[in-house]
Amino acid sequence: MSGKGINVAIIGVGLVGSAVIQQLSALPALHIVLLQNSRKTLLSPAAAALSSGSWADALASSSTAALPLPELVTKLQELAKETGRHTAVVDNTSNDDVASFYPSLLGAGFSVVTPNKKALSGSLDLYKQIQAATADAASGPLLYGESTVGAGLPIIGTLKDLIATGDEVEKIEGVLSGTLSYIFNEFSTAKGSDVKFSTVVKVAKENGYTEPHPDADLSGSDVSRKLTILSRLIPSLTSALPKGFLSVPTASLTPEPLRDIASGEEYVARLPEFDAHFDEMRAEALKEGKVLRYVGVIDVLKGEVKASLERYPVTHPFATSLTGSDNIISFTTKRYERPLLVQGAGAGAAVTAMGVTADLIRVAERRG
C-alpha cells in the first residue's frame, strides 16, 4: 500500500456498504472521501464518524442531495486533484444506472470495485466497453469484482491466477447460490429426507434466506449472472461466451403455472401443488445413490455454460461437504485433475464487504 493511499467513494450504504465502511475505518491508507445513497451525498466524512458509525446520521442530515453521476465524477476529480490520490469508486447498489455508468467512471480514470453483478453479467456491449476502459493494466484504472461470485471466497482471484499462469480450465462447477444451497441441502440428503419442497422454501422465506419473492432465487438468474461473470474470464470459451446472463440456459425451479404470480405470499401458498413433482425427482436421484443440487456449470471442453438441477453421488463433496447456505466451487484444469475446491459462506454483509475491502487494498497497492 502506498504512502499516499487512495480516495474511496462509496455509492450505496446499505448492509454491505456499512460493513465496507466499518472495515475501511481501520485502514488509514484508504481515504473515504464520499458517501452516497439514493437521497443524499456526504462529502469528506470525518474519520471519527466513519469509525463510530455516526456517518449514517451525518449522511441523512447532509444538505447535499444525491449527486447525479456526471456531477459525482466532477466532484471526485476535484478531490483527486486536491489530494494527489487515485480514486476508487465502490458500487454497493444493484442499480442499473450505476452499472451502465462504469465506462464513464473508468474513462474518468477512476478504478471501480463492485460486489454488484449487474455490469459484469449484463450486455456484452457494456462488458466490452469496460474491458476497453481497463485495457491499460500498467497505469490505467482497474476493475475488481471478487464479491460478485461467492462474496469474499477466493473464486475470481483464483480463476484469474489459473488463467494468467497458463493453466487450461476444463470445467467449473459449483453451488453458487446460498439460497439454493440451503434449499437442496435440506430437501435432498444422502440419508434421504421426506420434507416437502414447498415447506423448505416457506421456511427459507420466513428466515429471510430468500428474496421477498422466492422466484428471484428459484428462477436461477442469480446463478446465470455468476456464470456469465466467470465465463467471461476464460479466453478459450469464446464460442460459448454468454451475450449476457439472459443467454445462459437456465433451468427455473419455479413451476410454469407460478411464473407470473406477482406476490411472494401467493407463490409460497401455491407451491405445495407441485410437491409431488419435486418428490419424484428426489426419489429418482436417491434410487441412483444421488442427491439433487442446483449448480452452475461451465464445461469448457464441451463449450457449454448452464444453470441447472443436477444429480451428484452421495459421496461427492457437493453432497458430503456442503452444509447450511454455503457455496462450493470446483475447478478442474489441466494442472488440477482432481479439482481445486473452495467452500464457505457465499453471502452476508461482512464476507461480501471483505471481498470489496480486499479489492480496494489491491487497488491501493497498485495505484496508491
Place this chain on the structure above:
Amino acid sequence: MSGKGINVAIIGVGLVGSAVIQQLSALPALHIVLLQNSRKTLLSPAAAALSSGSWADALASSSTAALPLPELVTKLQELAKETGRHTAVVDNTSNDDVASFYPSLLGAGFSVVTPNKKALSGSLDLYKQIQAATADAASGPLLYGESTVGAGLPIIGTLKDLIATGDEVEKIEGVLSGTLSYIFNEFSTAKGSDVKFSTVVKVAKENGYTEPHPDADLSGSDVSRKLTILSRLIPSLTSALPKGFLSVPTASLTPEPLRDIASGEEYVARLPEFDAHFDEMRAEALKEGKVLRYVGVIDVLKGEVKASLERYPVTHPFATSLTGSDNIISFTTKRYERPLLVQGAGAGAAVTAMGVTADLIRVAERRG
C-alpha cells in the same frame, strides 16, 4: 502489469524452476535475466531458448560458474540499471545459504518470490530481518511465498486478505502434507480398511510420494514448517508465535526405535514391527466413528500451534472430501463460523510453479 515489466532472476532450475521458466515464457512483461543452479549461471538467456526449453543446455555449457550470492547482487543491480526495471529473485532451492541471504537481497532492493519454506519457517531472527526489509510496502521490495503452503492453492493470500480486512482468525486446521494425506486416506477410511501402515508407506515410497527417506515426511517437520509460516501471519497469535518450526509441538509418526536409522530402505523394512500400534489407533478411532488424519492446527483462541495425528468424524470434510494426496485447509473466523475450506493438489511442479508465477505477476503489478 506495467509497461516496463520486471526483471526475474531464477535460482534453482530443477522441476519447479523449469516449470516456472515454462510459465514465464508466455508472459513477456516478466523478463528472465538470469538462471543459476549450483554449478553455473546463465546471463540474459535468449527468449527462444526459454520457450523451447533449450535454456537447460545453454546453462550447462555456460562459461560462467555459479555466482556467489554477493556477486549475483552486483550483477542484478547492473542489469536493473541498464533496463530501468525492478528485480525479483525466485528461490527454487532448498538451500540454507540462499534462505539466509534474503535480507541482503531485499536490502539491495530486490523483491523475493519463493516456494522454499526455509527462510519463512526458520529462526525468528531471520524472519524479523525479512519483515524489517519489507516494511516499506509503498515502494520497497516485496516478499511473496504463496507456494510455501499448499503450492498454488489460495491459502496464504486468503489468510492475508482475512487479516487485512479485519476478520479475526479463530482456528486454522488442515492436512498440509500431500504425502501424509495420501498415507492416511489409504490407511484410515470411513468404511474401515485393513491395509497395514507399513504397506501404505512402502507403496508410497515406491511410487515416489515420499522423500527417499520416509522419515522426512513422517517426522511431521514439513507440516510444522508450514504451520510456522501461517502462524507468523496472524498478529493476534503473538504469545504462541513459533520461534521457528523446531519450536512447534510436532508428533512424529516414526516409531522411537527407528528415529536414528539412516537408510530409507532399512526404515521401511523395519516398519512392520510397529503395525500393531497403528492398527490399534485406527481401530480406536473407528470405534468412535472417526478416521485418523495427520493435521496442522493453529488454535488462536487457545494460543496453541501443533502438528499431530487427530481423529475426525467420518462425516467431516477431512474424511469425506479429501482424496489422493490433496491438501485441505479450513479457516474458522469470526466472519466464517462455518469454515472457509480450500482443497486441492498441494504438491507437484506445475501447481507449485503456478503459485510462484502468480506471485511474480503481483510483483510486476506493484513494481513493474
